[in-house]
Amino acid sequence: MQLVTEPYLTQVARLPKTGRHIIAQYDDHSIVVYQAYRPEIAHFAATHNYFGGEFKLDRMSWIKTNFLWMMYRSGWGTKIGQEVVLAIWIKREAFEEILNAVVHSSFVPELYSSKSEWEKVLKRSQVRLQWDPDHHPSGAKLERRAIQLGLRGQILANYAKNWIVKIEDISEFVHQQRQNLKSGCAELITPRETVYSVIDIEIQQKLGLSVFTE
DSSP: OOSOEEEHHHHHTTSOSSSBOOEEOBOSSEEEEEEEEOHHHHHHHHHHTSOOTTOOTTSOEEEESOHHHHHHHHTTTTSTTOOEEEEEEEEHHHHHHHHHTEEESSOOTTTOSOHHHHHHHHHHOSEEEEEEEEEOTTSOEEEEEEEEEEEOHHHHHHHHHTSEEEEEEOHHHHHHHHHHGGGTTTTOEEEOOEEOOOOOHHHHHHHTOOOOOO
C-alpha cells in the first residue's frame, strides 16, 4: 500500500478539534481522496487507473479527503455497494479547480444575494460542497466538520479520466484496521493526514474555512 500511515492517536493529537478544515494526505503534486464502490466499479478503476466500465458519468459522484469520514460513510467497507474502498491520488491543480467551482449545498446568505439566486447557481453547478460532522473511528460525531465534494458534468468527466494520478484498492487495510477498533484505538493505524492550506483568499472565504495555526 502506497498511503503513508501513522498511529491514529498520534494523528488525533495534532489535528484541530473544531472548525471547518480540509483534512487530507497530500504532497506538492497530488492529494488523496476516497471513494467506496461495489466491486464491479472499484476493481475496474483500480485495474485501469481511471473510472469507466459501469461507472455512471450522469450521476453526481462524491469524494472525501478524510479517511475516517469515508470509514464512517462506508461502515468501514461493510455497507452494501461500498465494499471496496479506493484511495485516489488526483493532481493538486485539479483539486484547486474543484474547490474554485464549489457551490454550497445549503443557502449561505453571506455568499448569495438571495435564496433564489443561490438556487439558480446550485442548479447549474458542477461541484457541490457539504460540511458534515467529522467522526471518531467508533462513529461518534466530532465538533470538527469534514468536507464532501459532489462532482458532476465536465468536472466529473475530467476527474474520472484526466485528473487521476493513481488509484489503489485499500480494502484489505480497511478491514485490518476495523479489527483494531477493538483495542480502543490504541492499535489503530490510519493514513497520515494534515490540514490542507488553501492559499487563495477568495476560495477560503467561499469554502468557509476556519483558521488553523499549528
